[in-house]
Amino acid sequence: MPQEETKTSVITIGLDRGDTNFDYSMEELNNLVLANNMDSIETITQKLDRPDPATYFGKGKIELLGQTVQDLGVDTVIANDELSPSQIRNIEKNINARIIDRTGLILEIFANRAQSKEAKLQVELAKLKYQLPRLHTSASQRLDQQTGTSAGGGFTNRGSGESQLELNRRTLQNKIDHVKGELKEAQKANDTKRKQRDKNDIPTVALVGYTNAGKSTVMNGMIQKFGMHEEKQVMVKDMLFATLDTSVRQLTLPDQKKFLLSDTVGFVSQLPHNLVEAFKSTLAEAANADLLIQVVDYSDPDYKLMMQTTEETLKEIGVTNIPMIIAFNKADKLDNQPYPTREGNDLIMSALNSESLDDLTAMIKDEIFDNYQVVKLLIPFDKGNIVAYLNDNTHVISTDYTDAGTLIEAEVTNVDADRFIDYQVSE
Ligand SMILES: Nc1nc2c(ncn2[C@@H]2O[C@H](COP(=O)(O)OP(=O)(O)OP(=O)(O)O)[C@@H](O)[C@H]2O)c(=O)[nH]1
Ligand SMILES: [Mg+2]
Structure with a gap:
């Protein structure tokens, strides 16, 4: 047996809105975590009618989460729902770990699994689209690194921060357009194959x-x-x-x-x-x-x-x-x-x-196969190719050699029945 890869320990979190499927969806989240080569060592849930718009969990639970992250020494928390960019930012401010939401997790799994060029491009496109509204944090971080100042410093900073964000957005949008173009190319070949198959009937x-x-x-x-x-x-x-x-x-x-x-x-x-x-x-x-x-x-x-x-x-x-x-x-x-x-x-x-x-x-x-019919065909001896075709492509029920030619009873498609109509004999 191949050696088991070491899995990254994570904490999973979820909101119980009183939905009967809640337990199942948490179990599924844990399976998704496993599929991403991670292991959930602790699960924290909260009963709430709706997520806190700022922090997903309520204040007390966020504190508990922060404490648990510290106690268990994990650096990743996985949320069972899709979180807004500001929710992710706010939780990350309160705990010492990165947050991945359900969508981000599935995207990571797909990114790790994609093999063909088409699948890779498809995942890339989905990832870029997911990142687009989430650009804010990384943009301001990059600005901090560039200027060596903290975010929200001077007036000039904020101004250049905004343009940096716009620039990043544009870069991402360009990337999206580029990937879309490549994807179209990659899909052309598959479309052609599919069309050919359709033609083959x-x-x-x-x-x-x-x-x-x-x-x-x-x-x-x-x-x-x-x-x-x-x-x-x-x-x-x-x-x-x-x-x-x-x-x-x-x-x-x-x-x-x-x-x-x-x-x-x-x-x-x-x-x-x-x-x-x-x-x-x-x-x-x-x-x-x-x-x-x-x-x-x-x-x-x-x-x-x-x-x-x-x-x-x-x-x-x-x-x-x-x-x-x-x-x-x-x-x-x-x-x-x-x-x-x-x-x-x-x-x-x-x-x-x-x-x-x-x-x-x-x-x-x-x-x-409801478009089949059983036909009797009398094939002249000089049309051996038709006999061969019937043997290779249809269900031949019986073959008799008569003076007039080969008498074949076969189950054929309606198309083939039409094609060989000249050779059909009635009972
Ligand atoms: N006991 C049992 N195991 C099965 C049967 N069918 C599939 N499995 C197992 O179930 C697991 C998943 O099977 P796959 O065929 O990869 O499932 P899939 O639907 O193609 O899954 P994805 O490609 O991940 O969407 C494997 O471990 C299979 O051996 C079955 O009829 N009986
Ligand atoms: Mg499969």
């Missing part, structure tokens, strides 16, 4: 769902069963946001029917809007799919909340009106739960179980 199926639900594991199971040898496995890991890039694989079923399966970034509650915006193109794979498979971690007591989040996020990125199969995954982790069990468009299953994947495949087939 192969149906596409997209795996979607909460992070860590098992999407990549389902993908790998399907690749193992139905992928050609060049189809590579994707990465599976027990952590949030293991997958950030979209992978698409072509699968060929035993009856020669082909479809494309795509695996992509998972969702989490309160996914930062800038990030969702930035990842829209990655997620376009789902938007253009003929069928979605929502993978759910059925062994997680909060699976219903996760489904809700998934469906809300899909709506946010404009993925609506696409048929969906719900794969209630990880059933093997539950006691007394039979699987695979199919009920309409729902399947209780385990991605580690071959029979489950067969059932899932049967459901996919029902949904995406």
Whole structure:
């Protein structure tokens, strides 16, 4: 086993507004912390109807937080909500640690995970947009360093401080424009690929769902069963946001029917809007799919909340009106739960179980291959290429050699049925 990396100890904080999902969201925050190679060694929460506009927590709790930071010797505090720039500044004035809010944390995780050029640019764009309204502090700090005076000193200082801030804003805005341009270039190639696939008329199926639900594991199971040898496995890991890039694989079923399966970034509650915006193109794979498979971690007591989040996020990125199969995954982790069990468009299953994947495949087939028909074709002997095509690309039910040519009964797409209409024979 690889040696465990040392994790940075942090304190997590959260506001309990009486929402029933509060415990779950704190647990999720702790998992996000772990995913960022940190460990929450203490959690401080406060019951309040709404956050204090200046300091998030009330005065007493902030003092307690400052004391705890000192006692435990940590230098980072993670907040469960998105904080305003002034809230971050004010808390940092009171405690001897830096504050990262939930959005900042998710952005850090994404930044550490991004592999492809496109994903890196997407994260960069989201980060820059997040920084833009938060420029104030760093701008005045830089000014202090440059002039060697404290902020709010003389009149001239304040004046140059403002222009420095404006300058920084402009620099950041220029960077944003630049990254947007690069991103457009990087996305062009993927768009072309996607368009080519659309032209090929192969149906596409997209795996979607909460992070860590098992999407990549389902993908790998399907690749193992139905992928050609060049189809590579994707990465599976027990952590949030293991997958950030979209992978698409072509699968060929035993009856020669082909479809494309795509695996992509998972969702989490309160996914930062800038990030969702930035990842829209990655997620376009789902938007253009003929069928979605929502993978759910059925062994997680909060699976219903996760489904809700998934469906809300899909709506946010404009993925609506696409048929969906719900794969209630990880059933093997539950006691007394039979699987695979199919009920309409729902399947209780385990991605580690071959029979489950067969059932899932049967459901996919029902949904995406409704444009097939069985035809009888009499192919003259000099048209051997057509016989070869049918054998390679369709489900051939029977082949007979007659005096007039090869008589083939096959299940073909409507398009192929039209293409070979001249050779069709009736019963
Ligand atoms: N017991 C059990 N474990 C599973 C099953 N499916 C996935 N896992 C495990 O769950 C963890 C997450 O699986 P992934 O396939 O990486 O999940 P994902 O949905 O792709 O997650 P992200 O890419 O992070 O969004 C891994 O440790 C898998 O081995 C299952 O059916 N049963
Ligand atoms: Mg994955």
